[in-house]
Amino acid sequence: xxxxxxxxxxxxxxxxxxEVPPGTLVRVEGGNGGGKSTLLRVVAGVDAPTEGRVGGRxxxxxxxxxxxxxxxxxxxxxxxxxxxxxxxxxxxxxVRRATHWLERFGAAGHAxxxxxxxxxxxxxxxxxxxxxxxxxxxxxxxxxxxxxxAAARRELDLAVAERTAAGASVVFVDHDPARLAGVPxxxxxxxxxSLVPVAPSGTAGPRVRxxxxxxxxxxxxxxxxxxxxxxxxxxxxVDAARSDKVLRILLGARPPWHVCTVEELx
Amino acid sequence: MTALxxxxxxxxxxSQRWLAPCVAYAAFVAVGIRPGDPVxxxxxxxxxxxxxxxxxxxxxxxxxxxRAARDCAAAAAGPVRVQAAALLTGLVGALxxxxxxxxxxxxxxxxxxxxxxxxxxxxxxxxxxxxxxxxSVGALCARPLLRRRGLGVxxxxxxxLLALVLAPSPAHGAVSALATGAxxxxxxxxxxxxxxxxxxxxxxxxxxxxxxxxxx
Numbered sequence: 362x363x364x365x366x367x368x369x370x371x372x373x374x375x376x377x378x379x380e381v382p383p384g385t386l387v388r389v390e391g392g393n394g395g396g397k398s399t400l401l402r403v404v405a406g407v408d409a410p411t412e413g414r415v416g417g418r419x420x421x422x423x424x425x426x427x428x429x430x431x432x433x434x435x436x437x438x439x440x441x442x443x444x445x446x447x448x449x450x451x452x453x454x455x456v457r458r459a460t461h462w463l464e465r466f467g468a469a470g471h472a473x474x475x476x477x478x479x480x481x482x483x484x485x486x487x488x489x490x491x492x493x494x495x496x497x498x499x500x501x502x503x504x505x506x507x508x509x510x511a512a513a514r515r516e517l518d519l520a521v522a523e524r525t526a527a528g529a530s531v532v533f534v535d536h537d538p539a540r541l542a543g544v545p546x547x548x549x550x551x552x553x554x555s556l557v558p559v560a561p562s563g564t565a566g567p568r569v570r571x572x573x574x575x576x577x578x579x580x581x582x583x584x585x586x587x588x589x590x591x592x593x594x595x596x597x598x599v600d601a602a603r604s605d606k607v608l609r610i611l612l613g614a615r616p617p618w619h620v621c622t623v624e625e626l627x
Numbered sequence: 628m629t630a631l632x633x634x635x636x637x638x639x640x641x642s643q644r645w646l647a648p649c650v651a652y653a654a655f656v657a658v659g660i661r662p663g664d665p666v667x668x669x670x671x672x673x674x675x676x677x678x679x680x681x682x683x684x685x686x687x688x689x690x691x692x693x694r695a696a697r698d699c700a701a702a703a704a705g706p707v708r709v710q711a712a713a714l715l716t717g718l719v720g721a722l723x724x725x726x727x728x729x730x731x732x733x734x735x736x737x738x739x740x741x742x743x744x745x746x747x748x749x750x751x752x753x754x755x756x757x758x759x760x761x762x763s764v765g766a767l768c769a770r771p772l773l774r775r776r777g778l779g780v781x782x783x784x785x786x787x788l789l790a791l792v793l794a795p796s797p798a799h800g801a802v803s804a805l806a807t808g809a810x811x812x813x814x815x816x817x818x819x820x821x822x823x824x825x826x827x828x829x830x831x832x833x834x835x836x837x838x839x840x841x842x843x
Binding site: 366402405406407408409411421422423424425426428429430431432433434435439440443444446447448449488491492495501 | 630631633634637638641642643692693695696698699700701702703704705706840841842
């Protein structure tokens with residue numbers, strides 16, 4: 362597909378072909394003003410492509426825009442409830458999930474604050490919460506981590522892993538190359554107006570899969586990215602060169618994690 | 628769609644941007660309608676004032692939601708439905724205001740030369756015609772078709788004026804039919820004008836909604 366903003370304007374995207382199978386995490390990178398946001402808007406269905414088409418988008422699609430300091434005349438909870446209902450939830454369920462996600466991102470105290478009075482960071486938490494509260498089958502994140510505090514960033518990493526584990530597709534852009542490093546199933550880079558696949562970062566060395574169980578109440582230490590696996594364990598896939606360090610972090614966490622298996626991937 | 632309408636209505640009501648057009652319309656009705664005037668004249672007057680009000684209110688609704696919030700809603704429900712909900716919210720608001728304005732005209736007017744039910748039906752039809760025509764003007768003079776605020780306000784004002792004075796406009800036809808009816812003692816039934824206004828509103832709404840998807 363291709364996209365341009367007006368007949369006499371240059372093409373922002375041209376000849377793009379991207380497949381996002383269910384349950385995959387896709388990273389898109391590229392320079393500033395390189396069309397990343399345009400691509401994500403088309404993927405999310407906010408904009409239609411100028412040529413070509415986008416097919417098979419799931420019914421429940423959610424999008425977190427690049428900037429979300431919106432001056433809406435609603436409170437955070439009321440906005441989220443309205444969006445939950447737009448996503449097709451019933452009223453009670455929408456309120457319940459809105460409260461749940463505000464709590465998870467540490468913004469429960471701002472539920473009754475008018476949106477116009479929220480700080481930039483809290484606004485961003487509301488933006489992320491509106492996307493997650495419907496349990497989307499396609500989640501599109503445009504620099505969604507920017508502006509969040511460390512705890513909320515970890516929570517969003519975890520939420521992304523939960524969504525992909527539940528079979529949803531997640532497409533994201535982030536300026537931080539370490540964001541979810543090693544986790545994405547596919548990695549693309551925008552060069553000019555076209556999209557080229559990027560080989561996995563660890564092409565040179567073998568990869569190691571670590572399955573670890575969390576201690577009661579334990580959260581994944583910062584700097585680590587994993588996805589929930591079956592029977593409650595967390596699966597971390599890392600470069601072999603980094604695996605010893607990851608194991609040390611897990612075992613050295615307070616309280617320590619239990620490492621179930623370590624296996625080298627072919 | 629119901630959830631989107633509810634959301635748009637909440638945005639409109641809480642933004643309080645509806646206050647200015649409502650005050651203007653209320654003043655227009657209060658100044659121009661006196662007890663004892665012929666009821667058809669008063670109904671036509673109230674409906675004519677409703678046209679720019681509807682354009683104004685629909686423009687407010689179409690521009691009311693900040694872009695980031697609109698994008699989130701568009702991902703959830705599709706940009707076409709988000710735009711349609713905004714336009715419909717404005718139209719419903721205009722119909723409510725129109726019902727109040729024509730209700731006042733109907734209760735205060737002198738019903739000599741017509742029957743109560745005939746006047747009520749004619750007033751209702753003309754109100755609907757003017758609300759639909761005004762909403763069409765508003766939809767065409769707002770985001771996403773016209774993004775610049777000054778230009779949008781200017782074209783909406785001009786468009787409303789032209790919709791009232793130009794002969795092909797359904798609003799002009801319906802309002803002048805009421806005025807003629809008041810002179811001749813017959814009560815018109817502007818069904819053709821209503822059909823034209825419905826078609827016009829449908830076309831204007833479709834153009835605006837499709838543009839919402841194309842232009843974001």
